[in-house]
Amino acid sequence: MALLVVEDLHKRYGKEEVLRGVSFTLERGETKVIIGPSGTGKSTLLRCINRLTEPDRGRIWLNGEEITSRRTNIYKIRAQIGFVFQDFNLFTHLTALDNVRLGLIRVKRMPRREATERAMRELARVGLADKANAYPAQLSGGQQQRVSIARALAMDPKLILFDEPTSALDPELIGEVLQVMIELAEAGMTMLVVTHEMGFARSVADEIIFMEKGVIVEQGPPEVLFTNPKVPRTAEFLRKITEFYGESS
Amino acid sequence: MELIFKWEWLPQLGRGLLLTVELTAACISIGAVLGLLIAIARLYARGPIYWLASAYVQFFRGTPLLVQLFMVHFGLAGWGIRLTPLLSGIIAMGLNTAAYQAEYFRGAIQAVKRGQTMAALSLGMTRGQTIQHVIVPQALRLVLPAWSNELVYMLKYTSIVYLIGLPDLMGIGRTIASNNFRFFEIYAVVALIYLALVLIITFGLRLVEAAIRVPGLGTARQ
Amino acid sequence: MTASDWQGLLKGVPSLLGGLGINLQILLGLVTLGFLVGIVIALIQVYGPRPLATLAVGYEWFFRGVPEMVLLLLIYYGLRQFHVPITPFIAAVVALGLRSSAYQSQIFRGAIQAVGSRQMMAALSVGMTRLQAIRHVILPQALRLSIPPWSNEFSSVLKDTTLASAIGVIEVFKRARFIIGRQYGLALPAFMLVALFFLVLTYMGNWILGALERRYRIPGFEAKGTGERF
Ligand SMILES: Nc1ncnc2c1ncn2[C@@H]1O[C@H](COP(=O)(O)OP(=O)(O)OP(=O)(O)O)[C@@H](O)[C@H]1O
Numbered sequence: 001m002a003l004l005v006v007e008d009l010h011k012r013y014g015k016e017e018v019l020r021g022v023s024f025t026l027e028r029g030e031t032k033v034i035i036g037p038s039g040t041g042k043s044t045l046l047r048c049i050n051r052l053t054e055p056d057r058g059r060i061w062l063n064g065e066e067i068t069s070r071r072t073n074i075y076k077i078r079a080q081i082g083f084v085f086q087d088f089n090l091f092t093h094l095t096a097l098d099n100v101r102l103g104l105i106r107v108k109r110m111p112r113r114e115a116t117e118r119a120m121r122e123l124a125r126v127g128l129a130d131k132a133n134a135y136p137a138q139l140s141g142g143q144q145q146r147v148s149i150a151r152a153l154a155m156d157p158k159l160i161l162f163d164e165p166t167s168a169l170d171p172e173l174i175g176e177v178l179q180v181m182i183e184l185a186e187a188g189m190t191m192l193v194v195t196h197e198m199g200f201a202r203s204v205a206d207e208i209i210f211m212e213k214g215v216i217v218e219q220g221p222p223e224v225l226f227t228n229p230k231v232p233r234t235a236e237f238l239r240k241i242t243e244f245y246g247e248s249s
Numbered sequence: 250m251e252l253i254f255k256w257e258w259l260p261q262l263g264r265g266l267l268l269t270v271e272l273t274a275a276c277i278s279i280g281a282v283l284g285l286l287i288a289i290a291r292l293y294a295r296g297p298i299y300w301l302a303s304a305y306v307q308f309f310r311g312t313p314l315l316v317q318l319f320m321v322h323f324g325l326a327g328w329g330i331r332l333t334p335l336l337s338g339i340i341a342m343g344l345n346t347a348a349y350q351a352e353y354f355r356g357a358i359q360a361v362k363r364g365q366t367m368a369a370l371s372l373g374m375t376r377g378q379t380i381q382h383v384i385v386p387q388a389l390r391l392v393l394p395a396w397s398n399e400l401v402y403m404l405k406y407t408s409i410v411y412l413i414g415l416p417d418l419m420g421i422g423r424t425i426a427s428n429n430f431r432f433f434e435i436y437a438v439v440a441l442i443y444l445a446l447v448l449i450i451t452f453g454l455r456l457v458e459a460a461i462r463v464p465g466l467g468t469a470r471q
Numbered sequence: 472m473t474a475s476d477w478q479g480l481l482k483g484v485p486s487l488l489g490g491l492g493i494n495l496q497i498l499l500g501l502v503t504l505g506f507l508v509g510i511v512i513a514l515i516q517v518y519g520p521r522p523l524a525t526l527a528v529g530y531e532w533f534f535r536g537v538p539e540m541v542l543l544l545l546i547y548y549g550l551r552q553f554h555v556p557i558t559p560f561i562a563a564v565v566a567l568g569l570r571s572s573a574y575q576s577q578i579f580r581g582a583i584q585a586v587g588s589r590q591m592m593a594a595l596s597v598g599m600t601r602l603q604a605i606r607h608v609i610l611p612q613a614l615r616l617s618i619p620p621w622s623n624e625f626s627s628v629l630k631d632t633t634l635a636s637a638i639g640v641i642e643v644f645k646r647a648r649f650i651i652g653r654q655y656g657l658a659l660p661a662f663m664l665v666a667l668f669f670l671v672l673t674y675m676g677n678w679i680l681g682a683l684e685r686r687y688r689i690p691g692f693e694a695k696g697t698g699e700r701f
């Protein structure tokens with residue numbers, strides 16, 4: 001069975017149907033990229049996967065365990081799913097080290113020393129061991145995002161969700177974050193990434209999911225989607241987005 | 250014109266000062282606890298509890314503290330509930346500052362960004378852990394400047410309790426002044442003592458603020 | 472409470488309303504005094520020469536640090552002691568007004584600084600004098616920014632007018648105490664009524680100031696009140 005199975009997910013906000021039956025799977029070690037126009041429900045989908053937002057209908061399994069079941073301990077599940085936010089959301093009152101350590105100490109109940117060692121390892125992995133004692137406000141956007149990736153990694157997640165991790169960054173800082181993500185993918189991390197970085201999608205993704213208006217329009221390997229999409233709308237969107245964002249990476 | 254001040258008046262004023270400080274400490278603490286509860290009720294409760302908390306804040310912020318003090322002391326007495334002046338003072342001032350502190354706490358909790366909660370939950374923290382380890386530490390830092398003002402404000406405002414017969418700094422000052430007909434001298438000295446106390450509290454709290462300050466959290470003071 | 476208690480209270484209502492009129496007169500006087508002095512102090516703090524600015528800061532410190540009750544007694548009885556024929560009413564306006572001027576100057580100073588030195592430079596660069604720049608460029612903007620924090624100060628001094636009773640001004644709170652006299656059963660309802668008056672006045676004041684703020688709002692130029700008492 002796949003690591004993550006999403007089946008017929010529905011979500012509405014008031015009258016607006018944001019997700020209208022989304023289904024897909026994610027295998028262990030796989031990286032899938034979700035693309036689609038603004039307001040299509042990509043962020044909502046990611047938040048439903050760890051139930052930061054409650055879906056109205058549909059089921060989700062992680063590693064065979066149903067996340068959407070009432071009996072599931074959602075906190076245990078969330079600890080196994082990393083989440084990287086567009087605007088980082090580092091804890092403002094904590095240093096980089098404490099940001100990475102907090103979940104280890106409070107959620108995993110790891111002894112302080114062990115947690116510190118682990119956190120330092122993850123900070124080193126994203127190239128920020130020397131910034132361990134800096135507060136978020138003292139870090140650049142790219143550095144903050146790398147710390148937030150380290151924070152997710154420290155929990156030993158089975159899967160990491162990225163919601164436009166480079167959208168809030170100045171162009172010259174995007175590369176350092178993408179580099180960390182590429183290394184993660186190569187190391188075999190399972191990742192679900194919402195992004196407009198087509199270069200990254202093309203070279204790293206095993207599959208691309210194109211979403212529009214709350215449904216998946218088309219999904220497939222990047223070669224197929226970029227060169228020979230089945231749906232004309234996909235080609236149109238890819239052309240537009242490539243024009244707009246370029247293919248820098 | 251001749252100014253007269255006798256040194257023997259100072260120890261008496263000192264005793265009044267002690268009562269003023271005790272009164273301030275008591276009412277500000279009651280106000281902090283009650284205020285936090287009211288803030289949480291205003292933020293997270295619905296229905297009657299929310300309305301009750303809101304009405305409480307409206308009432309105590311919208312009416313004079315002097316009237317509130319007399320309601321507690323003489324109003325309740327008229328209905329058979331007799332409180333000592335000290336108790337009346339603590340209760341009235343505590344209830345009053347609770348309403349103000351509630352609003353500061355509420356503002357600070359709201360000022361903690363939503364993304365902070367999301368990030369904490371995404372790590373698997375429970376709501377309680379999120380409040381304890383993320384929201385409260387940030388909100389407390391954000392609230393401290395307003396809270397310092399409130400402390401100073403209450404310290405000054407305790408000076409009205411002499412009207413229900415408490416021998417606080419103001420009350421003792423008044424007794425000495427009218428017994429000796431030296432109003433100007435006594436009240437000037439009383440004013441300076443309050444001023445000194447305000448300075449001490451203000452600078453003390455600024456030290457606390459500086460000690461727990463975190464870059465990027467909270468606003469710089471002018 | 473007996474029926475005659477209620478009647479006593481009812482009969483006292485006109486007297487209470489008359490007393491409330493006195494509170495409003497004090498309010499008008501003290502707000503005007505505080506406004507004028509407050510602006511001058513703020514301008515001196517920002518634009519004045521060094522020694523004067525320091526003095527203005529000291530002024531603000533003094534009047535913010537001393538309880539209003541002490542100021543009232545100091546000014547009224549202190550002046551009477553030296554045979555200055557000051558009435559309780561005037562003493563109340565002066566004491567509360569000077570205190571308010573310190574708080575208002577803080578509000579105006581913040582607003583003037585928020586408007587910023589660039590606006591001053593821009594004004595000077597079109598050939599205005601410093602005074603013209605302050606009058607036509609800085610103050611109009613600063614006063615708009617000041618409305619929300621000023622509303623807080625307003626509702627704070629409105630309630631503080633009851634303190635004037637302590638130096639013998641026969642305003643609404645004092646009159647309530649007269650009406651109550653020795654009928655302590657009347658105390659709670661009478662004070663409740665006074666409280667109600669102030670609730671209504673506070674609402675009306677906030678409503679008017681809110682309307683004023685909306686009336687003079689300029690797009691892209693907003694400030695939020697913190698609800699803080701200063
Ligand atoms: N908490 C919420 N309450 C109400 N409506 C919401 C909420 N969150 C999202 N929406 C609405 O749901 C729709 C989808 O939002 P979502 O953020 O999932 O889109 P998105 O695909 O991530 O867009 P973007 O590319 O701009 O991030 C939007 O129209 C949004 O206004």
Ligand SMILES: [Mg+2]
Binds near residue numbers: 042163164
């Ligand atoms: Mg989104």
